[in-house]
Amino acid sequence: AQSVTQLGSHVSVSEGALVLLRCNYSSSVPPYLFWYVQYPNQGLQLLLKYTSAATLVKGINGFEAEFKKSETSFHLTKPSAHMSDAAEYFCAVRGGSGGSEKLVFGKGTKLTVNP
Amino acid sequence: EPEVTQTPSHQVTQMGQEVILRCVPISNHLYFYWYRQILGQKVEFLVSFYNNEISEKSEIFDDQFSVERPDGSNFTLKIRSTKLEDSAMYFCASSGPISGTSSTDTQYFGPGTRLTVL
Numbered sequence: 130a131q132s133v134t135q136l137g138s139h140v141s142v143s144e145g146a147l148v149l150l151r152c153n154y155s156s157s158v159p160p161y162l163f164w165y166v167q168y169p170n171q172g173l174q175l176l177l178k179y180t181s182a183a184t185l186v187k188g189i190n191g192f193e194a195e196f197k198k199s200e201t202s203f204h205l206t207k208p209s210a211h212m213s214d215a216a217e218y219f220c221a222v223r224g225g226s227g228g229s230e231k232l233v234f235g236k237g238t239k240l241t242v243n244p
Numbered sequence: 245e246p247e248v249t250q251t252p253s254h255q256v257t258q259m260g261q262e263v264i265l266r267c268v269p270i271s272n273h274l275y276f277y278w279y280r281q282i283l284g285q286k287v288e289f290l291v292s293f294y295n296n297e298i299s300e301k302s303e304i305f306d307d308q309f310s311v312e313r314p315d316g317s318n319f320t321l322k323i324r325s326t327k328l329e330d331s332a333m334y335f336c337a338s339s340g341p342i343s344g345t346s347s348t349d350t351q352y353f354g355p356g357t358r359l360t361v362l
Contacts, residue, residue, distance in 0.1 A: 172248075172355040172356050173335065175351075229300060230292050231289040231292060232289060234286050235286065236286045
């Protein structure tokens with residue numbers, strides 16, 4: 130079984146500051162991990178994914194995440210926040226190759242970017 | 245860029261009525277999914293569908309729910325007799341393979357249908 134915990138339902142940063150959104154996972158099998166972003170009144174857009182290749186994954190819009198097996202973490206970072214980054218971010222896990230296809234999502238973190 | 249589309253964007257219905265939510269997955273995708281998000285809660289898996297049959301379903305997906313791929317492009321979710329607690333945003337998703345790859349790991353989501361049950 131898989132589960133995801135996102136620490137902090139709301140994160141607020143200043144424009145230009147570091148963005149750090151935390152995600153810890155639990156999985157009984159080697160996981161695939163994903164970050165999705167949801168802008169207001171829109172669907173879920175894939176930011177990046179980890180599928181057992183490189184542990185540091187780069188995604189769209191300058192975001193990246195590092196898979197740390199020892200810490201069961203997959204935190205999302207961006208060096209410098211833009212106003213356009215304001216959205217809700219969801220971490221998700223599924224079983225790896227040959228595992229269940231279903232995505233298990235965290236509760237989401239709403240990011241606010243202040244001018 | 246190919247995308248998943250969903251109709252309608254908003255559906256209002258009376259309790260006990262049947263609703264059908266429609267999705268057009270990305271062309272050439274073979275795996276299809278429905279998820280829902282009750283307001284203020286996490287996105288939850290409902291069902292996955294492959295090769296014209298359900299491959300996995302959650303405990304939420306009871307006898308009131310059904311899915312169908314009636315033709316080569318549409319994928320539908322039917323709720324037979326809606327309840328107040330069915331009010332949620334329903335997301336359709338699809339995944340590969342896409343030509344030249346065998347990747348099924350990335351699920352692409354549609355914009356959602358907001359279902360309101362009165």
